[in-house]
Amino acid sequence: xxxxxxxxxxxxxxxxxxxxxxxxxxxxxxxxxxxxxxxxxxxxxxxxxxxxxxxxxxxxxxxxxxxxxxxxxxxxxxxxxxxxxxxxxxxxxxxxxxxxxxxxxxxxxxxxxxxxxxxxxxxxxxxxxxxxxxxxxxxxxxxxxxxxxxxxxxxxxxxxxxxxxxxxxxxxxxxxxxxxxxxxxxxxxxxxxxxxxxxxxxxxxxxxxxxxxxxxxxxxxxxxxxxxxxxxxxxxxxxxxxxxxxxxxxxxxxxxxxxxxxxxxxxxxxxxxxxxxxxxxxxxxxxxxxxxxxxxxxxxxxxxxxxxxxxxxxxxxxxxxxxxxxxxxxxxxxxxxxxxxxxxxxxxxxxxxxxxxxxxxxxxxxxxxxxxxxxxxxxxxxxxxxxxxxxxxxxxxxxxxxxxxxxxxxxxxxxxxxxxxxxxxxxxxxxxxxxxxxxxxxxxxxxxxxxxxxxxxxxxxxxxxxxxxx
Numbered sequence: 525x526x527x528x529x530x531x532x533x534x535x536x537x538x539x540x541x542x543x544x545x546x547x548x549x550x551x552x553x554x555x556x557x558x559x560x561x562x563x564x565x566x567x568x569x570x571x572x573x574x575x576x577x578x579x580x581x582x583x584x585x586x587x588x589x590x591x592x593x594x595x596x597x598x599x600x601x602x603x604x605x606x607x608x609x610x611x612x613x614x615x616x617x618x619x620x621x622x623x624x625x626x627x628x629x630x631x632x633x634x635x636x637x638x639x640x641x642x643x644x645x646x647x648x649x650x651x652x653x654x655x656x657x658x659x660x661x662x663x664x665x666x667x668x669x670x671x672x673x674x675x676x677x678x679x680x681x682x683x684x685x686x687x688x689x690x691x692x693x694x695x696x697x698x699x700x701x702x703x704x705x706x707x708x709x710x711x712x713x714x715x716x717x718x719x720x721x722x723x724x725x726x727x728x729x730x731x732x733x734x735x736x737x738x739x740x741x742x743x744x745x746x747x748x749x750x751x752x753x754x755x756x757x758x759x760x761x762x763x764x765x766x767x768x769x770x771x772x773x774x775x776x777x778x779x780x781x782x783x784x785x786x787x788x789x790x791x792x793x794x795x796x797x798x799x800x801x802x803x804x805x806x807x808x809x810x811x812x813x814x815x816x817x818x819x820x821x822x823x824x825x826x827x828x829x830x831x832x833x834x835x836x837x838x839x840x841x842x843x844x845x846x847x848x849x850x851x852x853x854x855x856x857x858x859x860x861x862x863x864x865x866x867x868x869x870x871x872x873x874x875x876x877x878x879x880x881x882x883x884x885x886x887x888x889x890x891x892x893x894x895x896x897x898x899x900x901x902x903x904x905x906x907x908x909x910x911x912x913x914x915x916x917x918x919x920x921x922x923x924x925x926x927x928x929x930x931x932x933x934x935x936x937x938x939x940x941x942x943x944x945x946x947x948x949x950x951x952x953x954x955x956x957x958x959x960x961x962x963x964x965x966x967x968x969x970x971x972x973x974x975x976x977x978x979x980x981x982x983x984x985x986x987x988x989x990x991x992x993x994x
Contacts, residue, residue, distance in 0.1 A: 543671070546723060547665065547666075549719060549723040550661070550665055550723050550724055550725075551662070551665075551666075551675055551678060551679075552719065553716050553719040553720045553723060553724065554658045554659075554661060554662050554679065555678060555679055555681075555682035556682070556712060556715070556716040556719075557621060557654050557655075557658050557713075557716055558655070558658060558679060558682050558683040558686065559682040559683065559685060559686035559689075559712075560624075560686065560709050560712060560713055560716070561651055561654075561655060561683070561686065562682075562683050562685070562686025562687035562689075562690060563686040563687070563689060563690040563693070563709055564593075564628070564647070564651075564690070564709060565593070565687065565690065566686075566687045566689075566690030566691045566694060567690040567691075567693055567694035567697065567705040567708075567709075568589060568590065568593075568644075568694070568705055568706075569590065569694070569825070570690075570691060570694030570695055570698055570705075570836045570840070571694055571697070571698045571702040571705045572586055572589060572590070574698050574701075574702040575589060575640070575702050578702065579635070579636070579637040579640065580637065581637045585637055585641075588641045588644075589640060589641055589644055590644075591755045591756075592641045592642070592644035592645040592648065593644045593645065593647055593648040593651075594648065594751065594755055594941070594945055595645060595648060595748065595751050595752055595755065596644075596645045596646065596647070596648025596649035596650075596651070596652060597648035597649070597651050597652050597655075597941055598648075598652075598747070598751040598938065598941035598942050598945055599648075599652070599744070599747045599748035599750070599751040599752070600648075600649055600652035600653070600744065600747065600748070601652045601655065601656060601747075601934050601937050601938035601941060602743065602747060602931075602934045602935060602938045603652070603740065603743055603744050603747070603934070604616075604620070604652040604653035604654075604655070604656050604657065604934055605656030605657065605660065605931050605932075605933050605934020605935065605937070605938075606931045606934060607653065608653070608656065608657040608660055608934075609660070609928060609929070609931055612726075612727050612728065613657050613660055613661050613664070613724075613727050614661070614720070614724045614725070614726055614727055616653055616657050617653075617654060617657040617658060617661060617720060617724065618717065618720055618721060618724075619653075620650045620651075620653035620654045620657065621650070621654050621713065621716060621717050621720065622717060623646065623649075623650040624647055624650035624651060624654060624713060625710060625713040625714060625717060627643045627644075627646040627647040627650060628643075628647065628706055628707070628709055628710050628713060629706075629707070629710050630643050631643035631644065631647070631706040632703045632704070632705075632706030632707035632710075633703070655933075655937055656933040656934035656937055656938075657933075659679070659917065659921070659929075659933035659937070660929040660932075660933045660934075661724060662675055662676070662679060663921045663924075663929045663932075663933065664727075664929050665725075668922060668923075669862070670858065670859075670862050672918070673857070673858035673859075673861045673862055673914070673918055674858035674859075675858075676857075676858065676914045676917050676918055677855050677856070677857040677858040677914050678855060679914075679917075680850070680857070680910070680913045680914045680917070681850070681851050681855060683913070685847065685850075685851045687847060689847075691836075691839075691840030691843060691844065691847075692837065692840045692841070692844070693705075693708070694836065694840070695835070695836040695837030695839075695840050696837065698836060738780075738784045739781055739784045739785055742777050742778070742780045742781035742784060743778070743781045745777050746774050746775075746777030746778035746780075746781055747778075747938070747942075749770060749773055749774040749777060750771075750774040750778070750942065751941075751942060751945055752770065753767060753770035753771050753774055754942070754945045754946050754949050755945055755949060756770075757770075757949060758949050758950075758952050758953045762953075800923070801988070802866075802867075802919055802922070802923075803919070803920055803924075803932065803935075805867075805870075805919070805984060805985065805988070806866075806870075806916050806917075806919040806920035806936055807920060807935060807936050807939040808939070808981070808984055809870050809874070809912070809916050809919075809981050809984060809985060810916050810920070810936050810937075810939045810940040810943065811939050811940060811942075811943030811944075811947075811977075811981075812874065812943070812977050812978055812980055812981025812982075812984070813873070813874075813877070813908075813909065813912045813913065813916060813940070813981065814940040814941070814943060814944040815940075815943040815944050815946065815947030815948070815974075815977050816877060816881065816947065816974045816975075816977040816978040816981070817877070817905060817908075817909055817944075818944040818947075818948055819944070819947045819948045819951040819970070819973075819974050819977075820881065820905065820971070820974050821843065822948055822951065822952070823951065823955060823967050823970050823971060823974070824839075824842075824843060824898075825839065825843075826955065826958065826967075827958075827964060827967055828842060831958075831961075831962060831963075831964075842894065842898065842902075843902060845899060845902045845903055845906060846902040846903070846905045846906035846909065847906065848906070849903060849906030849907055849910060850906050850909050850910040850913075853906070853907065853910040853911075857869070857910065857911060857914040857915065858914070860911070861914070861915055861918055866915045866916070866918050866919035866922070867919070867985055867988065867989055868989065869911050869912075869915035870911075870912055870915045870916055870919065870985050871982065871985045871986055871989055872911055873907075873908045873909070873910075873911035873912030873915065874908065874912065874978060874979075874981045874982035874984075874985060874986075875908075875982060876904050876905070876907045876908030876911065877904070877905060877908035877909070877912070877978040877981070877982075878975065878978045878979050878982050879904050880900075880901045880902075880903075880904030880905040880908065881901070881905075881971060881974055881975035881978055882975060883897070883900055883901050883904065884897055884898070884901040884971060885968065885971055885972065885975060888964050889964070889965070890963040890964055890965045891963070891964060892964050916936065917936065920932055920933075920935070920936035921933060921936075947973070947974070947977055950973060951970040951973055951974065954969040954970040954973060955967050955969070955970040958970070
C-alpha cells in the first residue's frame with residue numbers, strides 16, 4: 525500500500541454542512557464575479573474589429589486590448605492569491621472588485637486607444653486579485669468534501685456560462701455599439717460588491733508572513749516579465765535578441781525570488797506547497813486544459829470569421845454547445861468527485877479533450893462540416909472542460925491549510941493563465957497565414973499542437989493512476 529493512501533483515523537463519512545441562506549448568498553456573489561470574468565473576456569474579443577475601426581487602432585495595437593488584460597491577470601495571480609491570505613480575503617476581494625467595476629466604467633467611456641488598453645490592464649490586475657480570492661473564500665467557507673465539491677461545481681457553471689453568454693451578448697451588443705460591452709457588466713459588478721459587503725464574513729489577516737518585500741518585488745516583476753515575453757514573442761520572433769533578453773531577465777528575477785524565499789523567516793510564498801504530487805499534477809493539468817481549450821477556440825474563431833466570413837453571432841452559436849454542456853453538466857461533477865475521486869475524473873476529462881481534437885483532425889479535411897465534424901468536437905470539448913475544471917480545482921486545494929488556500933488557488937489559476945498564454949502564442953505563430961488559404965488544412969499544425977498538449981495532460985494523470993495499487 526502506498527504511504528499517501530494511509531489515512532488517519534476519521535469518521536467513515538465526511539460531516540454534512542448545512543447550507544443556509546447566507547451560504548447560498550456568498551456562493552452567488554462568488555459565482556457572479558467568476559461570471560463577470562468570463563463575460564468580459566469573450567465579449568471584448570467579439571468587439572475587437574469595431575473597437576479598432578472607431579478608435580483607429582492598428583492590428584498590433586488592437587491585440588493589446590486582449591494582451592493588456594492577460595498581462596495584468598496572468599502576471600499577478602500568484603501574488604493576488606497570497607495577498608488575500610496575508611491581508612484578509614474579504615478586504616482584498618471587495619477592494620479588487622471595486623477597482624474592476626471602475627475600470628469597466630472608464631473603459632466604456634474613453635475615446636483614446638491607449639487609455640482603453642490601460643483600463644484593460646487595470647482590469648486584469650483587479651481580476652488577478654478577485655479570482656484567486658473568490659476561490660479561496662469558497663474553499664474556506666465550504667468544508668472539504670461533498671459541500672466543497674458541490675460549491676466548486678456550481679462555481680464552474682457560472683464561469684462557463686459567463687464565457688458562453690459573452691460570445692452571444694458580445695455579438696448583440698457590438699451591433700448596438702462596442703462600448704456597451706464594457707458598460708453592461710457594471711451593474712452586475714456593483715450588485716456583487718454590495719452583496720459581498722453584507723454577506724462575506726470578516727476574516728483575520730495572517731499573523732505571520734508578509735514581511736518579504738524582496739520576494740514580493742522579484743515575484744511580481746518576474747511573473748509580469750514572463751507573461752509579457754510570452755505574449756509579445758510571436759510578433760518579434762521567439763529567437764529574436766529582445767525576446768531572449770526578456771526571458772533571461774524573467775528567469776533571473778524568478779531565481780532571485782527563490783533565493784530570497786530561502787533566506788527570510790516568513791516568505792511571501794511558501795513553495796513547499798509544491799512537494800505534494802497531487803498539487804503539482806493539478807497545476808500541470810490546468811496548463812493542459814486551458815492551454816489546449818483556449819487555443820482551439822482561437823483557431824475556430826479565426827476559421828469561422830476570417831475564412832468562412834461568419835458573423836460574430838453565428839460563430840458564437842456554433843461554439844455554444846461546448847459552453848452549454850459545461851453549464852448543464854458541471855452541477856453533477858461534485859457528486860462524481862465524491863464517488864470516483866479527482867484523478868479519475870481528470871483522466872476522463874483529458875480523454876474527452878484529446879478525442880475531440882483528434883476527431884476534427886481526422887474528419888475535417890479541407891472543409892469541415894458542422895454536423896459531422898465541428899458539433900461532435902464541441903460536445904467532446906465541453907464534456908472534457910466540464911469534468912476537468914472542477915476536478916482540477918478540487919485537487920489543487922484539497923489538503924491545503926486554510927491559511928494557504930489563497931496561495932493554492934492563485935497557483936493553479938496562474939498555471940492555467942500562463943500556460944494558456946504560452947500555448948496560444950505558439951499556436952498563433954503556426955496559424956498566422958492560415959486565414960489567407962481558405963482551407964482548414966492550413967490550421968492543422970495548430971490543431972496538432974493543441975492535441976499534443978491535451979495528450980500530455982492525459983499521460984500525466986494516466987501514469988500515476990495505472991501505478992496506483994489497492
